[in-house]
Amino acid sequence: MSKPDLKQTQQRIIALAALGVLLTGLLVGLSTAVPLFHTAREGVEQTTLVSTTAQADALDNIVVRYRDIARQFTSRTEIRRRLQAYADGDLPMATLREYTEPRLRDPMGQSDAIAGLVRLGPAGETVVELGLAAVPEEPETVFADTLHTTMVVLEGQPLVRVAAAIPGRDGERIGTDVLYFWPDELAGLLAGSERFGSKAAQFLVEPAAGVRLGVEGGHEPVLAGIADAGRVDSVLPSLLEAEVGLSRLADDDGRVVLFHAPLVDSGWALVVEVPFAPFYAPAARQLVWPTVIVLFMVGLATLGMGQALRPLMRRVSRQTGQLRLAASVFDSAQEAIIITDQDHRVVQANRAFTEVTGLTGGEMGGRDLVAFMRPADSDNTYWFAQVREQLQQESAWSGEVWYPRATGEYFPAWQTISAVHDDAGESLRYIYIFNDISERKASEARIRRLAHYDVLTGLPNRALVTERLRDAVHRAVERRGAGHEAMLAVLFVDLDHFKDVNDALGHPVGDQLLQRVAQRLGHALRAQDTLGRLGGDEFLVLLEGLSRPEDAAAVARKIRRALAEPQVVEGQEIFIGASIGIALFPTDGRTPETLIQNADTAMYQAKDRGRNTFQFYTTELGEQTRERFDMEGGLRRAVERDELALHFQPQARLADDQVFGAEVLLRWHSPELGMVPPDRFIPIAEDSGLIHRIGHWVLEAACTQARRWEVAGQPLRISVNLSGAQIVHGDVVREVRHVLQQTGLTPDLLELEITEGFVIGHAERGAETLRQLRALGVSLAIDDFGTGYSSLSYLKRLPVQRLKIDRSFIRDLPDDADDCAIVSTVMAMAHSLGLEVVAEGVEVQAHQRYLNELGCQYYQGYLLSKPLPLAAFEAYLAGAQRG
Numbered sequence: 001m002s003k004p005d006l007k008q009t010q011q012r013i014i015a016l017a018a019l020g021v022l023l024t025g026l027l028v029g030l031s032t033a034v035p036l037f038h039t040a041r042e043g044v045e046q047t048t049l050v051s052t053t054a055q056a057d058a059l060d061n062i063v064v065r066y067r068d069i070a071r072q073f074t075s076r077t078e079i080r081r082r083l084q085a086y087a088d089g090d091l092p093m094a095t096l097r098e099y100t101e102p103r104l105r106d107p108m109g110q111s112d113a114i115a116g117l118v119r120l121g122p123a124g125e126t127v128v129e130l131g132l133a134a135v136p137e138e139p140e141t142v143f144a145d146t147l148h149t150t151m152v153v154l155e156g157q158p159l160v161r162v163a164a165a166i167p168g169r170d171g172e173r174i175g176t177d178v179l180y181f182w183p184d185e186l187a188g189l190l191a192g193s194e195r196f197g198s199k200a201a202q203f204l205v206e207p208a209a210g211v212r213l214g215v216e217g218g219h220e221p222v223l224a225g226i227a228d229a230g231r232v233d234s235v236l237p238s239l240l241e242a243e244v245g246l247s248r249l250a251d252d253d254g255r256v257v258l259f260h261a262p263l264v265d266s267g268w269a270l271v272v273e274v275p276f277a278p279f280y281a282p283a284a285r286q287l288v289w290p291t292v293i294v295l296f297m298v299g300l301a302t303l304g305m306g307q308a309l310r311p312l313m314r315r316v317s318r319q320t321g322q323l324r325l326a327a328s329v330f331d332s333a334q335e336a337i338i339i340t341d342q343d344h345r346v347v348q349a350n351r352a353f354t355e356v357t358g359l360t361g362g363e364m365g366g367r368d369l370v371a372f373m374r375p376a377d378s379d380n381t382y383w384f385a386q387v388r389e390q391l392q393q394e395s396a397w398s399g400e401v402w403y404p405r406a407t408g409e410y411f412p413a414w415q416t417i418s419a420v421h422d423d424a425g426e427s428l429r430y431i432y433i434f435n436d437i438s439e440r441k442a443s444e445a446r447i448r449r450l451a452h453y454d455v456l457t458g459l460p461n462r463a464l465v466t467e468r469l470r471d472a473v474h475r476a477v478e479r480r481g482a483g484h485e486a487m488l489a490v491l492f493v494d495l496d497h498f499k500d501v502n503d504a505l506g507h508p509v510g511d512q513l514l515q516r517v518a519q520r521l522g523h524a525l526r527a528q529d530t531l532g533r534l535g536g537d538e539f540l541v542l543l544e545g546l547s548r549p550e551d552a553a554a555v556a557r558k559i560r561r562a563l564a565e566p567q568v569v570e571g572q573e574i575f576i577g578a579s580i581g582i583a584l585f586p587t588d589g590r591t592p593e594t595l596i597q598n599a600d601t602a603m604y605q606a607k608d609r610g611r612n613t614f615q616f617y618t619t620e621l622g623e624q625t626r627e628r629f630d631m632e633g634g635l636r637r638a639v640e641r642d643e644l645a646l647h648f649q650p651q652a653r654l655a656d657d658q659v660f661g662a663e664v665l666l667r668w669h670s671p672e673l674g675m676v677p678p679d680r681f682i683p684i685a686e687d688s689g690l691i692h693r694i695g696h697w698v699l700e701a702a703c704t705q706a707r708r709w710e711v712a713g714q715p716l717r718i719s720v721n722l723s724g725a726q727i728v729h730g731d732v733v734r735e736v737r738h739v740l741q742q743t744g745l746t747p748d749l750l751e752l753e754i755t756e757g758f759v760i761g762h763a764e765r766g767a768e769t770l771r772q773l774r775a776l777g778v779s780l781a782i783d784d785f786g787t788g789y790s791s792l793s794y795l796k797r798l799p800v801q802r803l804k805i806d807r808s809f810i811r812d813l814p815d816d817a818d819d820c821a822i823v824s825t826v827m828a829m830a831h832s833l834g835l836e837v838v839a840e841g842v843e844v845q846a847h848q849r850y851l852n853e854l855g856c857q858y859y860q861g862y863l864l865s866k867p868l869p870l871a872a873f874e875a876y877l878a879g880a881q882r883g
């Protein structure tokens, strides 16, 4: 309901209530007033009836007197005797008339009321007629009674006529006296109508004759037919019955009340006609004050009710507001809400429920919600019994359930059930509120998966593998505790030269290769073995339930065989080997961390042994690893601590021993480890990335020195060793350019040596970098030449100027035929490519001679000089110049 609607409803309620109070008040008023009015009305009516009856009696008395007068006339003995004689035929009419006339005139004259009289003989014949009188025209009616009273009009005068029978000797009628009376006395009474109220009128009615006597113009009696005065007509039946009573009439002339009372003797009746309104006005007036009081009280009650209703309405308004709020919360809530009865049957469901499930509240109405949803643990058939128990104890339950959608598919939901109790504490309704948590669960699963699985290969990651290893160790410890044998093996698998693949073919190819390797490793292992990826090109295999170390070796061989076949990635055939380190529980470690670390150490040893092989962990290996670790730490600080130094080994022409340059060789004087040979620390520097800092230092120091010699007028070409890592991962071109600019050294006084192994391993990218270096004006030499089987065609594509024959081929010259063949082949090859050759490790003159014979141009070696510190080298140079 909107706010204006609510206001309207409130106003309507107040209006209805006020109307109710008003009606009630009026009803109460009426129920009081009506009887009151009736009583008052009956009072005035009764009073008027009594007056009417009294008036009737008064009139009756007059008529009775008329009748008595008539009787007195008839009873005069002498006159009656004469009439008897006449009746008997004993007296003639004339005599009778003569005798009677004066005797009747006399008494008639004594009463003003008598207008006239007629004495009739036995046959109705007129004996005497005096005053205003006439023989009745309806003898049969008149003579039927001994005394007959009626109203007549003679000569336009209304008169009361009383006909009295004159009894004879034997009681028979011998004559009749008909007396006519002036009705003035009657009219006098009829004129005094004020006592019945203003505008009241009285009528003396002779019902049998159908006439009535009224007055006009104050006292003038008027006789008229009843039919002429219609109102009296309507009470005629009651008048004929001689009843006392009243009638209320309404006609075109208005409303009147007719009171009537009989005149007992004559059969006449008095009818009093009073106009309605003024007659009942006094009765109505009695109602004025009670009505005013009732209305006043009703008004007060209405006002009071309004006041009483106002706070009630405010409360209703508040509650309506709350209800409206609750309804809008119910309908606009994000959560699905279902209200059920105490048997968990759906009463109502909100819009969110429909949105989530696709089912409407109508479809759900009356459904058993417990049967509708499913427990999160589908095996738990008693779950709702537990829910019910908790609802009874705590009135609330929350947990995961599964709901169906309209499509039939189920989804997980987090649900809260609350029991809503009535005042008696009986649970009447349950409110189910739930959220669709399918997305949250999916992302949780995703996060769990990300946290435990490697994205690239889908294999368990380091965390999960470590966890599984921990579990396996735990199980193994328990088995051993129970007296059983339990051996575990951890195989640390590291791909050989994977970095080269990445560098040469790009990361996408590297990633695909890793995926293929993961698949092959997976196929090579049993289902119960664990395979994981630790990162980069490192994989870990966990083997349980081994009975001897050889079982682990067998698996390592299987892995090698699995990888032996070349992998084809994006059309390229890639041979990838793996170095595998094996650590065993319990001999090589009792915690996951130790086992993994020791397998890693063994893997390094396998790499050192020439790669693509496996190695069991040994205690000595552990020591080497520690030493390696210590060395890396020391090396890290070596540059700052100024522990590095350059040694220079002279290079000379074979033909005349003329020194033209020197190879720069790095030396590390570690305060902890003493003098460390480059063969030991350079690989560590490469592995740890320190090679970039160290290489830069060497380049800078060597060029600075060479520039000093150049400036001093003793230009010497220096050969600086470059590590493969510097070429591939660093920005060696920019670095060399920068150092040359910084020192001012003429570029062709700088030669960079790159090992043959590196050049072969990094065909394309390496060649490009060499071309850029060459473009700077420096010369390039391939170091350790002969160890890598470079092909002639391959060499042709590289911008190198010099080959340095590895000293391992020089050492046994000229006695070793193979070495002689290799060296002479290299010489021929170099010659055909227009490359110069430097022979390394020339220790004896036999070497020198032989090489000279082969046409080798340059050499270096102990024969000439060992690598020398700067001062010694400069002294050597000075001596050589002098020599």
Ligand SMILES: Nc1nc2c(ncn2[C@@H]2O[C@@H]3COP(=O)(O)O[C@H]4[C@@H](O)[C@H](n5cnc6c(=O)[nH]c(N)nc65)O[C@@H]4COP(=O)(O)O[C@H]3[C@H]2O)c(=O)[nH]1
Pocket (backbone or CB within 6 Å): 649, 664, 665, 666, 667, 677, 678, 679, 682, 698, 720, 721, 722, 723, 783, 784, 807, 840, 841, 842, 843, 860, 861, 862, 863, 866, 867
């Ligand atoms: N037996 C014998 N040995 C001789 C003879 N003449 C020279 N040598 C040794 O042979 C090595 C020649 O250096 P390399 O082949 O470039 O081999 C170098 C080079 O690969 C690397 N290295 C040395 N300094 C650096 C450097 O500054 N940067 C890089 N990246 N590598 C370096 O360390 C390797 C070993 O260097 P060193 O121990 O100085 O060993 C040097 C040198 O002392 C000889 O007549 N007989």
